Amino acid sequence: MAAIDVSGVTKQFGGVTALQNLDLTVEDGEVFGFLGPNGAGKSTTIDILLDHVRPTAGSARVFGMDAQDQSVSIRERTGVLPEGYGPLGQMTGRTHVEFALEAKGAGGDPDALLERVGITGAADRRAVDYSKGMKQRLMLAMALAGDPELLILDEPTTGLDPNGARTMRKIVQEEADRGATVFFSSHILEQVEAVCDRVGILNQGHLAAVDTIDGLREAAGATGQVRVTMDAVPDGLIETIEGLDGVNSVSITDGTLVAGCENPAKGAVVHHCYEAGTVEDVETSEASLEDLFVSYTGGGA
Amino acid sequence: MNRLLQIARKDFRDAARDRELYVAGALFLLLGLAIGYIVGGSPEQADGASVAFGSLAGLTFIGTLAAVALSQNQIVGKRSSGELRVLLSLPFSRRDVVYGSFFGRWALLATMSIVTLVVAAGLAFLRGAPVGVAPLLGAIVLASVLLGVFVSLAVGLSAGSENTARAAAGSFGIFIVVLFLWGQLPGIVRYVLNGFSSPTGATPSWAKAWGHLQPIAALRNLSVDVFPDIAPALSAFANSIPESQPVYTEPWFGALVVLAWVVLPVTAGYLKLRGADL
Numbered sequence: 328m329a330a331i332d333v334s335g336v337t338k339q340f341g342g343v344t345a346l347q348n349l350d351l352t353v354e355d356g357e358v359f360g361f362l363g364p365n366g367a368g369k370s371t372t373i374d375i376l377l378d379h380v381r382p383t384a385g386s387a388r389v390f391g392m393d394a395q396d397q398s399v400s401i402r403e404r405t406g407v408l409p410e411g412y413g414p415l416g417q418m419t420g421r422t423h424v425e426f427a428l429e430a431k432g433a434g435g436d437p438d439a440l441l442e443r444v445g446i447t448g449a450a451d452r453r454a455v456d457y458s459k460g461m462k463q464r465l466m467l468a469m470a471l472a473g474d475p476e477l478l479i480l481d482e483p484t485t486g487l488d489p490n491g492a493r494t495m496r497k498i499v500q501e502e503a504d505r506g507a508t509v510f511f512s513s514h515i516l517e518q519v520e521a522v523c524d525r526v527g528i529l530n531q532g533h534l535a536a537v538d539t540i541d542g543l544r545e546a547a548g549a550t551g552q553v554r555v556t557m558d559a560v561p562d563g564l565i566e567t568i569e570g571l572d573g574v575n576s577v578s579i580t581d582g583t584l585v586a587g588c589e590n591p592a593k594g595a596v597v598h599h600c601y602e603a604g605t606v607e608d609v610e611t612s613e614a615s616l617e618d619l620f621v622s623y624t625g626g627g628a
Numbered sequence: 629m630n631r632l633l634q635i636a637r638k639d640f641r642d643a644a645r646d647r648e649l650y651v652a653g654a655l656f657l658l659l660g661l662a663i664g665y666i667v668g669g670s671p672e673q674a675d676g677a678s679v680a681f682g683s684l685a686g687l688t689f690i691g692t693l694a695a696v697a698l699s700q701n702q703i704v705g706k707r708s709s710g711e712l713r714v715l716l717s718l719p720f721s722r723r724d725v726v727y728g729s730f731f732g733r734w735a736l737l738a739t740m741s742i743v744t745l746v747v748a749a750g751l752a753f754l755r756g757a758p759v760g761v762a763p764l765l766g767a768i769v770l771a772s773v774l775l776g777v778f779v780s781l782a783v784g785l786s787a788g789s790e791n792t793a794r795a796a797a798g799s800f801g802i803f804i805v806v807l808f809l810w811g812q813l814p815g816i817v818r819y820v821l822n823g824f825s826s827p828t829g830a831t832p833s834w835a836k837a838w839g840h841l842q843p844i845a846a847l848r849n850l851s852v853d854v855f856p857d858i859a860p861a862l863s864a865f866a867n868s869i870p871e872s873q874p875v876y877t878e879p880w881f882g883a884l885v886v887l888a889w890v891v892l893p894v895t896a897g898y899l900k901l902r903g904a905d906l
Contacts, residue, residue, distance in 0.1 A: 340905075377716065381905060402719040409710075411710045411713055413713070414709075415642075415714060417642060417645035426638065427718055430719055
């Protein structure tokens with residue numbers, strides 16, 4: 328059974344269309360990264376899953392239940408790190424986690440959860456006085472309360488320092504190993520690349536692509552790179568290489584010729600460089616996720 | 629239901645660290661001290677109901693004002709701070725949040741009015757005035773119901789408003805209308821209907837009935853037979869009952885009106901919030 332099933336969802340705010348006929352399925356047990364530039368509709372999608380906003384058309388189901396009619400039942404089994412969260416009144420960090428455990432009807436040691444996210448030392452302080460990163464960690468601890476079957480994390484690494492981001496990745500991995508489904512949005516690509524089974528790229532309310540990272544690389548194809556360092560770049564070489572099949576871009580910086588091209592074209596690029604002059608070094612690289620991202624979102628990010 | 633009570637308990641406990649609450653608490657305490665001091669100052673003129681009467685009269689103004697002040701930000705404030713998002717990411721329904729806050733605040737205000745009555749009774753008793761237990765209990769019940777009306781109004785407006793300024797203006801506006809302008813409204817309507825000139829002739833019966841749809845009058849009408857020595861404390865902000873005792877001044881009618889004032893505002897606010905995008 329799919330953990331999340333969004334079908335034909337459109338959401339308009341006033342005259343603005345945030346989501347346009349979105350279809351999205353997240354399988355049970357997978358880690359799904361939801362990517363997109365700011366304003367693409369990631370948070371709106373999550374808000375619809377949580378019944379914080381209602382779709383203009385279409386329907387969303389979580390665990391096979393309607394997101395609007397059975398929202399509480401869904402949230403009993405889901406841990407959420409929402410966007411735009413605020414601390415609960417004047418409660419301390421520990422009381423927050425206790426409150427979440429009580430709401431979930433779950434046992435569990437609040438201190439263990441606080442330790443897991445790395446804010447044990449601040450357990451007895453009021454959460455309103457926490458730094459942004461500490462609040463974020465506290466919200467994650469609340470999301471983890473009661474070992475939910477599904478974690479929905481909206482921009483979980485925003486506001487975290489590198490250590491915090493690493494903790495977040497580790498926790499996502501641990502939760503996935505436990506068998507939980509993880510659905511998280513991000514515009515930070517490395518986070519997604521490191522932990523996700525599949526990635527969906529959302530752009531302007533449309534799902535531009537859904538696949539594994541490798542699959543996306545293949546599908547996008549064009550975004551590999553070869554860098555050839557020569558003692559001198561002869562005249563006309565750029566034009567020759569630009570004319571090759573599968574080459575998208577050529578530039579020269581400090582005696583290094585950089586060609587953006589599909590993987591099969593790399594050999595031909597290097598071959599032409601050998602014939603034209605003295606090659607000192609050759610490097611090739613796969614498409615970075617950022618290249619993929621830019622290619623799917625039209626560079627608008 | 630458990631989750632609704634969890635919200636109510638949280639709401640009640642939240643108050644313990646809230647600076648606003650200390651100001652309001654001090655007011656309730658001062659009111660109790662003042663009533664106790666005054667009644668205790670002339671013990672020979674006091675009877676067993678004097679403390680209860682005086683406290684209820686004071687709470688009709690200070691208590692209701694505090695109820696509005698402490699309730700008007702309960703939902704919309706959480707909405708703008710992001711707390712509502714967190715609650716609605718946990719397995720709470722919007723119903724839990726609105727009615728839980730309503731019951732939590734109501735319990736808080738009722739507790740504070742008990743403080744007023746107990747302090748007043750204690751001080752008056754120490755100064756030698758008679759203090760009856762039954763009138764005290766009666767005053768606690770009446771004050772609690774009255775504060776419930778104003779908590780319902782303010783929490784309802786808070787749930788139905790999209791920003792804190794509107795909720796505050798609406799809540800205090802309704803407070804002023806109910807306490808001070810209610811009796812003038814029929815006159816204004818008649819003035820307008822009469823082509824913007826003073827109406828002539830006898831007051832029509834709808835205008836007389838209107839005065840008894842006000843919650844304070846309705847509560848007085850409801851309870852005047854049961855607590856004849858303390859219910860008139862509510863009359864400072866209510867139309868008096870005419871000699872003829874028309875049907876709308878009957879206790880059962882008053883009970884319906886009070887019930888509507890407690891239930892409808894918070895429910896209207898809930899329904900507005902239920903349909904809203906956060």
